[in-house]
Amino acid sequence: AQTVTQSQPEMSVQEAETVTLSCTYDTSESDYYLFWYKQPPSRQMILVIRQEAYKQQNATENRFSVNFQKAAKSFSLKISDSQLGDAAMYFCAYRSGYGSSNTGKLIFGQGTTLQVKP
């Protein structure tokens, strides 16, 4: 079975600085997707960034980028130029690829609460 682990329950960053959130996962599959979701106090789950396992290039979305280390099964999220609006809980998630019977399921980590200090 696949698992996702976020070992940092809480992180803080100064506004305008850079912070990295860690995520590790365990799987025996070769085809899968990895995601970072943001959950602000409104409770809405917002997709921040996604990475296809078959792509070697790290995904980037504006100030958000990932460091995808497939062999190490590591998927960290880097937030550059942190803004007050980035304060939220962040979840790392895994989903099997299309060849798997598990493809309907998202497996989430425990979450990391990010505080942004002005």
Next chain:
Amino acid sequence: NAGVTQTPKFQVLKTGQSMTLQCAQDMNHEYMSWYRQDPGMGLRLIHYSVGAGITDQGEVPNGYNVSRSTTEDFPLRLLSAAPSQTSVYFCASRKGSGTEAFFGQGTRLTVV
């Protein structure tokens, strides 16, 4: 475009009561899922469906029932509420060929 709509947003139940959490999506998505969110545990899958008439259990299915009679709707039924079911519940949907899952705004359920 409404996306994924969950009702109600908040609910308080007494132990032993039953209720149904509603979830509807208007994007013609094949996949629909229910998750519960508990502190320190992330979101855990309760039940999911890959299409109308097809459902399967997730990681924590006990005490919950689902059905999928239409593509649009995927209700979650609590048969006899217990305090352990106090949680925030999310419904999500995804197109079969798509990557991104779309989430409803969640239901905060308290069982007293």
